[in-house]
Amino acid sequence: MSIKTVNKISNQDFKTLKEDQEKLFKNSINLGNIEISKYKLLKKHEKLEEKFNAFIKTLEDKYGDITINLDTGEIFKNED
DSSP: OOOOOOOOOOHHHHHHHHHHHHHHHHHHHHHHHHHHHHHHHHHHHHHHHHHHHHHHHHHHHHHOSEEEOTTTOOEEEOOO
């Protein structure tokens, strides 16, 4: 089955159609790039959390069950 070309849309309509199609394509590419950046940032965040939690474990092994004042570095023994 073939399609016959009888008429064309106006030049302005064709131009608008092509411009909008191009904008949608570029927007889709940008969204994909955002998702890739998001994925990389999430992976980096996971690694930072692992490093932080490992350091917390090191502090617990060294000082016991404590609370640390993050402004001064003072430690307080947690009581049961």
